[in-house]
Amino acid sequence: MSDAPLDAPVTSEFDRDTAVRPRGQGVHEAQLSSGWAIGHALNGGYLLSVLGRALRESLPHPDPFAISAHYLTASAAGPAEVRTETARTGRTVSTASAALVQRDAEGNEVERIRALATYGDLDALTGDVRTSAKPPAMPPPEHCFSASDAPAGSVPVPEMSHRLDLRLDPETCGWALGEPSGRGEIRAWLSLADGRAPDPLSLLMAVDALPPTGFDLGLGGWLPTVELSVHVRARPAPGPLRIALTTRNLATGFLEEDGEIWDSADRLVAQSRQLARV
Amino acid sequence: MSDAPLDAPVTSEFDRDTAVRPRGQGVHEAQLSSGWAIGHALNGGYLLSVLGRALRESLPHPDPFAISAHYLTASAAGPAEVRTETARTGRTVSTASAALVQRDAEGNEVERIRALATYGDLDALTGDVRTSAKPPAMPPPEHCFSASDAPAGSVPVPEMSHRLDLRLDPETCGWALGEPSGRGEIRAWLSLADGRAPDPLSLLMAVDALPPTGFDLGLGGWLPTVELSVHVRARPAPGPLRIALTTRNLATGFLEEDGEIWDSADRLVAQSRQLARV
Numbered sequence: 001m002s003d004a005p006l007d008a009p010v011t012s013e014f015d016r017d018t019a020v021r022p023r024g025q026g027v028h029e030a031q032l033s034s035g036w037a038i039g040h041a042l043n044g045g046y047l048l049s050v051l052g053r054a055l056r057e058s059l060p061h062p063d064p065f066a067i068s069a070h071y072l073t074a075s076a077a078g079p080a081e082v083r084t085e086t087a088r089t090g091r092t093v094s095t096a097s098a099a100l101v102q103r104d105a106e107g108n109e110v111e112r113i114r115a116l117a118t119y120g121d122l123d124a125l126t127g128d129v130r131t132s133a134k135p136p137a138m139p140p141p142e143h144c145f146s147a148s149d150a151p152a153g154s155v156p157v158p159e160m161s162h163r164l165d166l167r168l169d170p171e172t173c174g175w176a177l178g179e180p181s182g183r184g185e186i187r188a189w190l191s192l193a194d195g196r197a198p199d200p201l202s203l204l205m206a207v208d209a210l211p212p213t214g215f216d217l218g219l220g221g222w223l224p225t226v227e228l229s230v231h232v233r234a235r236p237a238p239g240p241l242r243i244a245l246t247t248r249n250l251a252t253g254f255l256e257e258d259g260e261i262w263d264s265a266d267r268l269v270a271q272s273r274q275l276a277r278v
Numbered sequence: 279m280s281d282a283p284l285d286a287p288v289t290s291e292f293d294r295d296t297a298v299r300p301r302g303q304g305v306h307e308a309q310l311s312s313g314w315a316i317g318h319a320l321n322g323g324y325l326l327s328v329l330g331r332a333l334r335e336s337l338p339h340p341d342p343f344a345i346s347a348h349y350l351t352a353s354a355a356g357p358a359e360v361r362t363e364t365a366r367t368g369r370t371v372s373t374a375s376a377a378l379v380q381r382d383a384e385g386n387e388v389e390r391i392r393a394l395a396t397y398g399d400l401d402a403l404t405g406d407v408r409t410s411a412k413p414p415a416m417p418p419p420e421h422c423f424s425a426s427d428a429p430a431g432s433v434p435v436p437e438m439s440h441r442l443d444l445r446l447d448p449e450t451c452g453w454a455l456g457e458p459s460g461r462g463e464i465r466a467w468l469s470l471a472d473g474r475a476p477d478p479l480s481l482l483m484a485v486d487a488l489p490p491t492g493f494d495l496g497l498g499g500w501l502p503t504v505e506l507s508v509h510v511r512a513r514p515a516p517g518p519l520r521i522a523l524t525t526r527n528l529a530t531g532f533l534e535e536d537g538e539i540w541d542s543a544d545r546l547v548a549q550s551r552q553l554a555r556v
Contacts, residue, residue: 066505068346125530252403
């Protein structure tokens with residue numbers, strides 16, 4: 001999986017499905033794709049990438065340094081609008097709010113997600129890297145499990161999984177065989193199935209692309225996200241990402257899910273945290 | 279420090295300095311106090327508490343479950359306005375944006391902070407607690423260091439420190455003697471100096487009340503916050519808080535600071551993460 005297919009499409013599934021078209025001041029149209037569905041819901045990371053792309057089009061800086069999204073109602077495949085409002089434009093960073101809006105069956109406007117983001121230019125950053133963080137210890141992709149390795153019918157295979165080349169660390173997918181470790185850890189290699197290389201926008205999807213840590217805690221079902229924050233710390237190198245998700249505190253109906261994304265150059269490129277409802 | 283003075287004021291310094299007065303639909307007036315200054319700047323956690331209080335007044339739910347703030351310009355002591363806009367009001371949670379605005383010397387409006395928050399009712403939460411997180415291993419407060427223990431003039435004592443009873447873990451304050459550990463860890467016991475008990479609003483201040491982890495990494499000066507997110511997971515029990523801050527990744531001019539707050543009942547009551555500029 002480390003090398004992209006030579007026939008990688010000029011426009012990847014990810015770029016096509018996160019495309020936004022400007023429609024007047026601070027308004028972008030999007031077409032949410034069912035290709036990123038998890039069961040009946042669209043993946044929160046995919047939706048964050050759509051918001052992130054509209055924000056990039058609206059701000060003078062290209063990269064999401066910090067983005068926080070609060071999820072209000074479940075988005076549906078189909079037309080959507082992203083409305084952005086700039087709070088401040090500075091020399092090195094700029095900040096804006098964004099709202100993802102759709103119309104319900106009765107044609108009434110419903111806000112799906114509200115986000116707040118600070119953008120900058122990752123390529124303009126200089127200075128040393130001093131980190132005590134270590135890439136997750138995982139077997140190579142060929143020794144990890146993909147959805148196709150699961151016993152037929154043992155786990156639901158969400159539509160979104162067809163967009164991804166996801167290889168789960170065997171140590172963190174016992175839940176697929178009815179044996180969750182209870183540690184609340186999920187680790188995986190991730191590439192886009194069509195070979196599209198990772199970039200800061202796709203990292204916003206990647207932080208939410210793995211099975212929930214709840215599975216490893218023995219919790220069934222998908223856990224709706226209340227809030228998801230991502231810090232993009234560096235532009236990812238081409239090649240598969242390593243993603244490690246951890247939940248340390250499940251309490252009174254909520255849990256946090258902390259994520260780290262490492263690129264093929266062993267660099268910590270993104271950190272994420274979400275609050276999800278059990 | 280574990281017992282509050284019997285003469286604790288009915289209105290604490292914290293409650294007085296975070297007070298907001300409604301002024302029309304979605305607008306609250308505040309008076310930012312220089313008592314929470316760090317050098318020339320007002321503490322970002324104090325400012326978040328002011329925003330959090332205005333949000334509580336504006337929403338049907340009392341407690342900040344998740345709040346994310348992006349810092350735009352440096353706030354100054356004096357009058358300020360908090361403008362809130364509700365995104366959604368649900369049965370169990372509600373979400374709103376907030377902006378902290380001041381006027382500059384020329385009388386022009388300047389936005390200081392933009393925030394996004396989801397509120398709920400911590401007392402309404404039920405269910406079990408399964409956590410692998412452990413309270414920070416620290417000596418008791420009487421074996422920790424307060425600002426008054428530092429050699430005269432060795433470290434600047436910010437005005438805000440007079441509002442707090444802060445006791446630093448000796449293992450994480452070598453920087454005060456010119457010997458930072460390089461681990462990027464700061465741990466401390468924290469109470470409000472006037473004995474006011476912790477609550478969800480004061481936790482928003484507490485996550486940003488310790489010296490920056492940068493000191494323990496050998497970085498001088500205060501590090502301006504770009505973004506600060508807090509999850510309040512439980513209502514804190516009365517008594518001193520234990521706070522542990524950790525930085526794992528300092529890279530190209532930015533670092534993250536992860537925080538955990540534990541209450542006197544050994545419960546993880548808040549988790550925070552900020553992105554700061556070196």
